Amino acid sequence: MIDHVYISVSDVEKSRKLYGAVLKLLGWREFGEYTAPQGIGVPDLYGFSDKHHMRGEKIGTSVWLRQSSVGASIYLGLVAGIPRDVDTAYAAAIKAGARDAGGPALRDYFGPGYYAANIIDFDGNEIEIVNKSGNPSP
Template sequence: MIDHVYISVSDLKRSSAFYLAALQPLGWKEIGAYESDTPDVPSLFGLCDRVYGSGRAIGASIWLRERNPGETGLYLGLVADSPAEVDAAYTAALAAGGQDDGGSGPRPHFGPGYYAANVTDLDGNRLEIVNKTINPKRPS
């Protein structure tokens, strides 16, 4: 299941207004903005669907981020049911030829109970495998 997608944009303020207007009819709303002061984590603007954070179901989010010079590609967050599943997927991705883009561990700057690992695929696309304690367990 897809948890979140990052979309790299040239103008965060302009794109935030566009996405809020375009997705509002679908029930999406602003989830928040994150102003970064470190080069490893970009400034972000987030939108979420109706169920995000409700505990009723796993919701989805889109995060807009300022595009860095020369940056292309996709950033896709995928749901894991536990930190152990995050670790296993991270290890498997590296074994399959992926590159480390931020090892397994807590990401408290994104919220309590946020545990993730980041890898790049063979073409430089970025994957985040994430477990969030706000998400209910998926049915088996």
């Protein structure tokens, strides 16, 4: 289970649009900015969260973008509730400027009912949008 992920990006505004387009379709929301106090060694952050984050009902997950002059690669798997959500989120990512890294397809070599698509953002970070038939709906 993931609590939070930081993703270093070269253009925060451009990346906020890309991640916002994909994550909104998967039931996430952009919930705010964290302006770090000077001297603590934490960069300014721009956050997205799932529907459980900070609600006290279930463990939630957040994704934070941070400005970086040197892109850092990360691989992030995001759960889609149904296979159609994989298709829709992938299309939104491509439209927002992401590069294709494997279109929506059944990938049963990972397990039965494993349906996924992969994109690469502006900084080389790879995102997999996946629906696993054995998972409960998010």
